[in-house]
Amino acid sequence: MTVRLTVVRPGALTTVQDLGRRGHAHLGVPRSGALDAPAMALANRLLGNAPGAAVLEATLTGCALRPDHTVTVVVGGAPCPVTVDGRPAAWGAPVRVPAGAVLDAGGVTAGVRAYVAVAGGIAVEPVLGSRSTDLLSGLGPAPLRAGDVLPLGVPGSPEVPADLAPWPAPPPELTLPVRLGPRTDWFTPAALRTLTSATYRVSQHSNRIGLRTEGPPLERVPGGELPSEGMVLGAVQVPPDGRPVVFLHDHPTTGGYPVIGVVAETALAAAAQAAAGTPVRFTPG
Amino acid sequence: MTAGRPLSVRPAGRHALLVELPDAEHTGAFHAELLRRRAAGTLPPVEEIVPGARTVLLDGVPQPEQLARRMAGWDIPARPADDGGVVEIPVRYDGPDLAQVAALWQVGSDEVGALHASYTYRVAFCGFAPGFGYLTGLPARLHLPRRDTPRTRVPAGAVALAGPYSAVYPRATPGGWQLIGTMADPAPLWDLTRDEPALLTPGTRVRFVAESGAS
Numbered sequence: 223m224t225v226r227l228t229v230v231r232p233g234a235l236t237t238v239q240d241l242g243r244r245g246h247a248h249l250g251v252p253r254s255g256a257l258d259a260p261a262m263a264l265a266n267r268l269l270g271n272a273p274g275a276a277v278l279e280a281t282l283t284g285c286a287l288r289p290d291h292t293v294t295v296v297v298g299g300a301p302c303p304v305t306v307d308g309r310p311a312a313w314g315a316p317v318r319v320p321a322g323a324v325l326d327a328g329g330v331t332a333g334v335r336a337y338v339a340v341a342g343g344i345a346v347e348p349v350l351g352s353r354s355t356d357l358l359s360g361l362g363p364a365p366l367r368a369g370d371v372l373p374l375g376v377p378g379s380p381e382v383p384a385d386l387a388p389w390p391a392p393p394p395e396l397t398l399p400v401r402l403g404p405r406t407d408w409f410t411p412a413a414l415r416t417l418t419s420a421t422y423r424v425s426q427h428s429n430r431i432g433l434r435t436e437g438p439p440l441e442r443v444p445g446g447e448l449p450s451e452g453m454v455l456g457a458v459q460v461p462p463d464g465r466p467v468v469f470l471h472d473h474p475t476t477g478g479y480p481v482i483g484v485v486a487e488t489a490l491a492a493a494a495q496a497a498a499g500t501p502v503r504f505t506p507g
Numbered sequence: 508m509t510a511g512r513p514l515s516v517r518p519a520g521r522h523a524l525l526v527e528l529p530d531a532e533h534t535g536a537f538h539a540e541l542l543r544r545r546a547a548g549t550l551p552p553v554e555e556i557v558p559g560a561r562t563v564l565l566d567g568v569p570q571p572e573q574l575a576r577r578m579a580g581w582d583i584p585a586r587p588a589d590d591g592g593v594v595e596i597p598v599r600y601d602g603p604d605l606a607q608v609a610a611l612w613q614v615g616s617d618e619v620g621a622l623h624a625s626y627t628y629r630v631a632f633c634g635f636a637p638g639f640g641y642l643t644g645l646p647a648r649l650h651l652p653r654r655d656t657p658r659t660r661v662p663a664g665a666v667a668l669a670g671p672y673s674a675v676y677p678r679a680t681p682g683g684w685q686l687i688g689t690m691a692d693p694a695p696l697w698d699l700t701r702d703e704p705a706l707l708t709p710g711t712r713v714r715f716v717a718e719s720g721a722s
Binding site (some may be wrong): 244246247249350405450451453485486487 | 519520525554555556557558566567632633635636637638705
C-alpha cells in the first residue's frame with residue numbers, strides 16, 4: 223500500500239529535496255539538495271527516517287498537504303505556524319495528521335525555508351540517484367502545484383522520542399567564513415579589504431542558485447575574461463556589477479566570472495535561512 | 508608534455524583544488540590522465556572531476572594539499588589525437604545566422620556547413636545545461652564573437668558557434684551563440700534512460716555530418 227499526499231496549497235515555491243546528486247558536475251548537473259541540510263536531517267531524525275529521505279522545502283509562504291492515510295510529519299527549518307485541519311499543532315516536533323486532514327505549514331515568521339518531512343519520506347522516482355528538484359537545469363520533479371500527488375515511502379524504524387530538538391534560529395546577521403581563492407588575483411587589494419570589512423545585505427533576488435548580495439562593489443584588476451571553469455558549492459562569484467554571489471546548491475557547475483573565495487559549506491545552511499535585507503559579513507575563514 | 512610547463516594548483520575552499528593548465532590541449536591531457544588514474548584505482552577519492560576551458564576542478568577531495576603535492580610529480584603524456592570514441596551528429600545547415608557567419612568567415616553561405624563539418628571536434632567541457640558540451644576543434648581563424656543580442660529562445664537541436672566553441676543545444680533555452688544548423692533529433696544529447704545520460708561527455712570526439720539536401 224502506498225500512502226499519498228495531495229498538494230492542497232503549493233505556496234510560492236515548494237520543491238522536493240534530499241541530499242542531492244553527486245558525481246555528475248562534469249556533465250553540467252548541479253548538486254542540488256536541501257539548502258538547509260541540517261534542518262532536513264533533524265526533521266528526518268525525529269521521524270526515524272534515513273538522514274537523506276526526501277522532504278519538502280517550502281519557501282517563505284509554506285504549503286498545505288492532505289494525506290490519504292494517517293501519517294506523521296515534522297515541520298521544521300524556518301519557524302512557521304502549523305495547523306491540522308485548522309487546529310494549531312507543534313512546530314519542530316512530530317505531528318500526527320489523520321487521513322484526509324489538511325496539514326498546513328504557514329508563512330514563515332523568520333528565516334526563509336521551512337521543511338516538511340513525512341515518515342517514510344517523499345518517494346517520487348529518483349533521477350540520477352536523487353529526488354531533488356534542480357531549478358537550474360530542471361532535473362527532478364517540478365515545483366509543487368495544487369493537486370499534485372506525492373507517493374510516500376514505508377516508514378522506517380520506530381520514531382525516536384521527540385526530545386528537545388536544537389533548531390537554530392534564523393540568523394539576524396549572517397557571518398560567512400570565506401577562504402580566498404581560486405581567483406583572488408583578479409581583484410584589487412582594495413576589493414579584498416572591502417570583502418572582509420564591508421557589510422552587505424541579502425538581496426531579494428537570491429534563490430536556490432545563489433545568495434545575491436547588495437553592497438559595495440568589488441573592483442577587479444583590469445584584464446580579460448575568465449575562460450569557463452568549474453565552480454564549487456559556496457563559491458563567491460563576482461559578476462561584472464561587483465556584487466558577490468554565494469553559490470548555493472543549484473549553482474551552475476561551470477562559470478566564467480572570477481571566484482574571489484569560497485564560503486565553508488557548514489555556513490551555507492544559515493545562508494539559506496537569511497531573509498532579504500539580512501546583513502552579511504564575510505570573515506577570513 | 509608538462510616539462511617546463513608546470514600545472515598550477517589554486518585553492519577552491521577546504522575540499523577542492525582548481526588545477527590550471529597552459530592551454531586547452533594540456534587541459535585535455537591532464538583530464539584524461541585523471542580519468543586513467545581513477546580507473547586504475549591510483550587516484551585518491553575525488554567526488555567530482557570537472558574540466559573547464561583551461562582548468563580541471565577536483566571537488567570533494569578529503570586531503571587537497573596532499574593531492575596537490577602528488578600531482579606536481581606526475582608525468583602527463585600528451586593525448587593522442589584519435590583516442591576515445593567518435594560521436595557523429597547529423598546536421599542540417601539551415602541556421603538563421605548562416606549569412607552572418609559566412610560573412611565573418613569570408614565564405615559563401617552555402618560553404619559554411621561543409622567547412623564546419625570538415626573538422627573533428629572534441630568535448631572540452633560541459634556546462635550551461637545538462638548535455639551541453641563545449642566542443643573545440645575549429646581553427647583560430649574561424650572563431651566567432653557571440654551575438655550582440657542574445658536570443659530569448661534557441662530551439663533544442665540548434666548547432667551553434669561562439670568564441671572557439673561549437674555546441675548543440677540539448678533543449679530550448681535563451682542563448683547568445685550564432686546558429687548555423689539543426690540536429691533534427693536532439694533527444695540523444697541528454698537521455699536519462701541511458702546509464703550515461705550525456706552523449707557529449709568531456710573528452711569525446713565529435714564529427715558533424717551534413718545531411719543530404721542541406722545547403
